[in-house]
Amino acid sequence: EAQVTQNPRYLITVTGKKLTVTCSQNMNHEYMSWYRQDPGLGLRQIYYSMNVEVTDKGDVPEGYKVSRKEKRNFPLILESPSPNQTSLYFCASSSVTPGRNYGYTFGSGTRLTVV
Amino acid sequence: SQQGEEDPQALSIQEGENATMNCSYKTSINNLQWYRQNSGRGLVHLILIRSNEREKHSGRLRVTLDTSKKSSSLLITASRAADTASYFCATDPTSGTYKYIFGTGTRLKVLA
Numbered sequence: 001e002a003q004v005t006q007n008p009r010y011l012i013t014v015t016g017k018k019l020t021v022t023c024s025q026n027m028n029h030e031y032m033s034w035y036r037q038d039p040g041l042g043l044r045q046i047y048y049s050m051n052v053e054v055t056d057k058g059d060v061p062e063g064y065k066v067s068r069k070e071k072r073n074f075p076l077i078l079e080s081p082s083p084n085q086t087s088l089y090f091c092a093s094s095s096v097t098p099g100r101n102y103g104y105t106f107g108s109g110t111r112l113t114v115v
Numbered sequence: 116s117q118q119g120e121e122d123p124q125a126l127s128i129q130e131g132e133n134a135t136m137n138c139s140y141k142t143s144i145n146n147l148q149w150y151r152q153n154s155g156r157g158l159v160h161l162i163l164i165r166s167n168e169r170e171k172h173s174g175r176l177r178v179t180l181d182t183s184k185k186s187s188s189l190l191i192t193a194s195r196a197a198d199t200a201s202y203f204c205a206t207d208p209t210s211g212t213y214k215y216i217f218g219t220g221t222r223l224k225v226l227a
Binding site: 041 | 159215216217
């Protein structure tokens with residue numbers, strides 16, 4: 001089944017303790033992206049990647065890191081989490097074509113609480 | 116503000132009625148997409164309409180796009196309780212990046 005898999009689904013952590021949220025897709029998609037979703041703010045893009053070793057900042061990249069060493073994986077790293085990073089996080093992937101006629105496939109989300 | 120702004124923010128209708136949601140955006144786009152999100156779950160892609168298309172159908176969904184007004188509408192006909200969800204539009208700007216921009220969504224509640 002074509003899917004984007006995020007882990008963990010839920011995570012409670014303490015301020016300053018480094019964490020990684022994993023994301024993997026099995027559709028051979030070139031493009032992957034991370035979003036955070038907060039009430040009243042919709043989805044805001046954190047980082048995206050056009051292909052292996054190619055990443056770029058989205059609208060709210062501060063406090064986050066990403067890497068794209070393999071095509072299928074795009075982990076999100078919080079080096080020193082803070083309470084304002086408490087949010088619902090989504091990983092998404094898409095095929096990239098000249099016509100750009102494909103939408104995203106989203107993961108199920110990671111609900112992160114930083115105390 | 117967000118590129119995509121949905122209107123209304125919330126909508127409550129009876130089962131069997133039609134639901135219409137609107138999306139406005141600010142810049143030129145390659146395409147516009149609509150997604151559905153059930154409470155706290157991942158978004159599901161519903162339909163994509165390209166900038167050179169004016170209307171598109173998929174099952175009970177009808178999407179229109181007016182690039183001159185920079186707006187789109189999503190119509191769900193004969194709504195069902197299972198359609199209860201939040202609906203988001205997302206735009207793919209022509210700026211050359213793949214930075215899809217999502218709006219804040221319309222919360223639809225269909226009453227049985």
